Amino acid sequence: MKKIVWWLSVTNYQIIFNEAKENVGHKKFYNIKSYLNPKKYSPLPSIPALKRKKVLNLAHSHFSMDFLKTNKLEIIGKISDYMSDSFYDKIANHVKKEDFVLYNPKKNGEYLERVKALCPNLSWKALINMSPDEVAHWMNKSKLYVDFGYHPGQERMPREAILMSCCVITGSQGSAAYQDDVPLPKGFKFNEAVDSPEAVANQIALTLNKFEDKIHLFSDYKQKILAEKENFNQAVNHVFNKN
Structure with missing residues (x-):
């Protein structure tokens, strides 16, 4: 062994x-x-x-x-991982998108609270104490997912949001600092130490107002996520056949 x-x-x-x-x-x-x-x-x-x-x-x-x-x-x-096959059954592309901004309160802190304070009129939805089906329900109907957590690895929720046709905004901690790990389009990744909450609030407003234009910017990232299972199998064969 x-x-x-x-x-x-x-x-x-x-x-x-x-x-x-x-x-x-x-x-x-x-x-x-x-x-x-x-x-x-x-x-x-x-x-x-x-x-x-x-x-x-x-x-x-x-x-x-x-x-x-x-x-x-x-x-x-x-070797990276991939989404469970059962997850894809939860994708509902026919659902009409609404101006909800999703976030996970367990993954965010004071910086996002400052952003939220600048956008009191927006419909913020905390993804907490929900079943996987409930999370999928909100992702399918929402336009934006925001994650300023510390990203200890390749996080699952941002990828789920991408597959359910949400735009995504993140910070730049942990794996989010690496464009190869979290390949968001320009303007959707912020450095909390440098970028002001006002800049994030402006991007949120722009994304909600121009959603149909902005969501197309995430197509390359979406294709990368869809290829994760095939890439996983190839990586496993490469690593363990080599070693």
């Missing part, structure tokens, strides 16, 4: 690892013991520990590939 880590989420690994490290770091003489005998006293999956154990690594996104290269971990390839 070979031990392989498939890096679906870089950011969540960092968050959970740091929490675990804090939980054990206060133990008596832990730092000294882990230094003198790292194999015994460093049970946490740190980068050095993964190297010592000669764990192989699979990237999932260009974001994770960059992370693995930066940390000089042994990489055997890149």
